[in-house]
Amino acid sequence: MSHWSELVADKKRRQLESIPQEWLISTPPENVLDVTGYAETCGLLTFQEIQITNTSVDVLLGKLASGEWSSVAVTTAFYKRAIIAHQLVNCLTEIFVERALARAAELDEHLKKTGHVVGPLHGLPISLKDQLSIKGLETTMGYVSWIGKYAEKNAVLVDILIECGAVPFVRTNVPQTLMASLWPETFNNIFGRTTNPYNRLLTCGGSSGGEGALVALKGSPLGIGSDIGGSVRIPSAFCGLYGLRPSYGRIPYSGALNSLEGQDSVLSVFGPMTRSLGGLKTFTKAVIEAKPWLKDPLAVRKKWDEEEYKLADHGYGKKLCFAIMWNDGVVIPHPPITRSLELVKAALIKAGHTVIDWQPLKHRALGDMTREIWNAASAEDYKVTTSVTGEPIITSMMIAPGPAVNAPFRPSKDGISAYQLWQVQKKRRDLRQEYTDLWEATVLETGTGRPIDAIICPAAPYAAPPHGLNRYTNYTTVWNALDYPACVFPVSTVDPAVDVKKPAHSFVDAFDKSIYDLYDPETFKNAPVCLQLVGRTLEEEAVIGMTELVATALTH
C-alpha cells in the first residue's frame, strides 16, 4: 500500500489531466478576493456561453425542449464555466467531459429524431456532490482511503436524473467525513479547500461547499447537495443561493456513499441548490414524479401534490402568518442577518401577511442531542475508514491550523452503548413532540384559524465567516433533528455602511460572545445574506410555494 500522500498525488494528477488543456487559465487571478466576475471577462467563454450560463433553470429547460439550444451547447457552456470556477475556488472532484458531452449528444439526437424530450429535465447539466455514485467513476467523498473506489452502478438519484433527461456532468468537493455539522466547511486531504467566490478569504460553507461555490459562479445551473445538519443550506446561505433541505426520504438516497452509515435516526437527505427558485421546484417535482419509492426502500411513497404547492393547506397563499425567529436563544446573529429578517418582515406585512415572533423551544438541547446521536459511534466510523491508508483525521478547518481544536462538538473516541443511544433517541422523540405541540398551539395567535404557516429564521448567525471559523450550525441542525423541510433564500449582502457593529448585548455565554467578537463589517463585506423558511415534515411542496411567495414579496 502506497503512503497516503502518494495516492493523493496520483489522484490530483489524474484530475488535472481530465481537464481539457484549452480550458486552463494561464494566469489565474491571485490577490483578487471576489472572483464572481472573472469568468465573463477572462476570454474563455463565447458570448453565447455567457448567455447560456446566465440563464435560469426553467428558461434553459424551455430552450432545450424547443431545440433552440442543444444540450451539447448548454453542457459545454456550463462545463467550461465549471472548469474556470474550479481554477478560482477549487470546487470540483470528478471531471468527465467526454462522457457528459456524449450523453448530451444522445439527448439532442433523441429530440431531433422523435420531437420529444426524454423527460422533464431534458438536456440540463446537473452537478453532483461527491457522494452520488456514477457507474465507472471513482467516489472518494474526500477520503484518501476511497481513491480507486469505482462505482459498479449509479446511485438511484443518478438513475432518476438520467431517466428525467438530465446530464450529470461534474462532481463537487466536500469535507473529510462529510460531517458538516462538525466541520461545516469544505476541506479534505485529497482535493484541499474550496473557497467562497464572493471573497476567497471566507469559507463557502459545507459540507456541500463545492456545490455552493460552483453554482454561485454559474458553473452549474443546479447542483445536488446533501444535508444532515445544514450541509445544503449552509453553503447555499454563504454563497447566496436557494437551497432546499427536504424531509427524510422525499428524494432517494439509495446507492450514494455516506458517512455514519447505519445511523438510522437523524438522516442525511439530498436537496437541490440553485440560483433560480423555479429550478428548485422543477427538480423536486421531477424526481418525485419518477416514483423513487419503487427503487429506494427508504424513499417515501408520497406523490408530488400540486394542490399543496398551491398552498391548499395554507389558505391558498391569501393571508399567511409567518413566525420570525430573531435568534435561537443560544447565539445572537450578526447585524446583517437581523437586518435581513427585518427586510423580510416588512415585505411580508406590506404584502398583506401577518408576522409574529417565534420563541425557539430548546434549540440548544436539540442541537446537543443531535450531535450525541451522530457521535454515538462517529469516531469509530471515521477511524475505520481512514485507517485503511493512515491519512490523518482533519482536526481543524483553519488555514494554518494550530493544535487540534478541542471543541465540544468533537466526537468521543469511545462512543456509547446501544442502550445509551436509545436513551438519546428517546429524548429526541420527546423534543419532536414538544415542538409539534408548540406549533399546533400557535393557532390561538395567528388570526388565520390555522397554526403558523412557516417559520422564518437565520440559516446561520453570520454571513460566510473566514476559513475555520464556521463553528455554529444549530440554526440549520435543529430542523434536521425535527425533520422539518427548510428552504434557504437570498435576501441581501453585507453592506458595511449599514451593517455597523452593534454595541455588545448581554451575552448568553462565552461562545455567544466569541460570535459577537467575530463580526467586523469589512471582513464580511459583500458576503451574501440568506435566510431560511421552515415548514412541517413532508411539506416540501408548500415550503417551495411559500418561499416563492416570500421571494415575490421581497421584490415588490
Place this chain on the structure above:
Amino acid sequence: MSHWSELVADKKRRQLESIPQEWLISTPPENVLDVTGYAETCGLLTFQEIQITNTSVDVLLGKLASGEWSSVAVTTAFYKRAIIAHQLVNCLTEIFVERALARAAELDEHLKKTGHVVGPLHGLPISLKDQLSIKGLETTMGYVSWIGKYAEKNAVLVDILIECGAVPFVRTNVPQTLMASLWPETFNNIFGRTTNPYNRLLTCGGSSGGEGALVALKGSPLGIGSDIGGSVRIPSAFCGLYGLRPSYGRIPYSGALNSLEGQDSVLSVFGPMTRSLGGLKTFTKAVIEAKPWLKDPLAVRKKWDEEEYKLADHGYGKKLCFAIMWNDGVVIPHPPITRSLELVKAALIKAGHTVIDWQPLKHRALGDMTREIWNAASAEDYKVTTSVTGEPIITSMMIAPGPAVNAPFRPSKDGISAYQLWQVQKKRRDLRQEYTDLWEATVLETGTGRPIDAIICPAAPYAAPPHGLNRYTNYTTVWNALDYPACVFPVSTVDPAVDVKKPAHSFVDAFDKSIYDLYDPETFKNAPVCLQLVGRTLEEEAVIGMTELVATALTH
C-alpha cells in the same frame, strides 16, 4: 415498596371490583376447550345484545348513525360480551364501564340534539391494547413496575378515536416486555395468561393476544393492537380475524407506552383487528383523515388515497399477479397452512388473476438481523423496568415452565455498542434494497406490465399451537424488517379429516424438524387458519383493497 406480588394482588382485586356483579358468570365452564359459543347460551345477553354483537363494523356504524341503535345500547352489549369473554379466556386489563357508558350517552345526546354524528366512528366501542394511554387510567403493559402509573393524557390515537366519535371501552392483555417476536403469546405477572377461544389449550398468540381473543369472542367489534414483529398479525391469525400491520407512521403512536423506547429502526406500529374487512378500511381511513401528522411528529403526512384503494396502481383490480410464498426456506408450514394457500391460489385463478411462486430472499437473515437490532439493548431495557419492583422476567410461555428456555432469540445480557448497532442497521438497509430490487425485477414474469401486485404467504407456519410453543415468527417479522404493510385474512379451519400429517420432508434443520413434529391434526382441530397479503411500503390503501379482492374470490 411492597413486594411485587402484593402489588399484583391489589391490582387484580381492583380489576375484579371494576366488573359489575350482575355480569359475573356464577359457574364458568371448566373443561370446555372451544368457548366461542358460550356467550350466546349463558343467558347473560339479551336477544338484542346478541344481535348487536354479531353485527359487522360498517353495519353497526350505519345503525348508530341513523339512531336505530344507541351508542349506550351498543356499548353495553359489547361490554357485557367482553366481560363474559374475559371470564372465559382472561383477555382484559383495564375495565371502566361507567366512563365508557357516560361517553356513549354523550354521543347519543349529541346525535339527538344536532342530528349529526360526531365523526366517522360515531358511537362505536373500540377495544385497545394495554399500551394506549387513556387519561386518568393506569397503563401497566403487563409490568408490575407500572402498576399505579396513571396517564396524564390520552395517546394521540385515543384522542383521534374520540374525535372520530368512537368509544374506547376496555383495554386488553399483553405479554411482559411486549416483545412478541421473543414471546409471541400473551402472559404476564399481573394478569396471567390469555387463551385461545377456539381451544383454550392453544395460545391466542401475541403480543396483541388480549385483542385477538376478545374480538374473536365478539366482545369488541374492532380492537387496536400493535405490531413490531407480528403482534397484530399473529393473534389475528390464531384467532381467525382480519388484522392489518400498516407501515411505520401511518397510524399515530405518540403518547402510547412501549418497550425498547428510543429504538429507531424496526418500529412498532398500531393496527386494527376485526372480524369484518370493511371495518379495517373504515378505521384506517378515519384515522388517516384525522391528519395524525399534525399531532404526532412521527406520523407520515400522507392523505388517505381513495384511488390507491381502488387499485389505481394495480390495474384497478382487473387482472392482478399475486406471488405465493409456499414456505420461507427456513420452516416448512403445517398441512392446513399449505392447503389454505392452495385454496387461495385456486380462487384467484378462477377469478381471472395470475399466480406465480415467490422465492423468499434471505428470510433467515432478515429475521436474525431484526432480532439483533432489538436485542442490541433489550435486556437492559427489560431489567431497568422490572428492577423497580423486582418482578421476575418471564423466561418461558409454557404452562408448567421448566428451566429457562435457552432459545437463540433471547437477548444477550450485555447488549452491543452503538457502532455495532449501526453495522447491523446498515446490513438491514442493504437487505431492504435487495428485496426492493427483487420485487421490481418481477415485471419480467407477471405478464401484467407491472411487478407482482402483492405477496400471499403464511402468517405463521402453523395454526395456533399449544401454550409455550409459538416459537417462530419470521413469517410476520420479515415484513416489519422491510416495512411492508401486511393484512391477515381468514381462509379455513384445521380439519383433521383433510389435514392429515404429511410424510417427513427433507428438513432444513433441527428446528424445522421440531416444527414438523409439533403437528398433530387432533391438537390443532378447529383452530382458525389465516394467511397474509403483503404489499409495498405505505401502500395501506391498496393492501386493504387487494385483501378485499382475495376475500371476495374466496367466497365465489
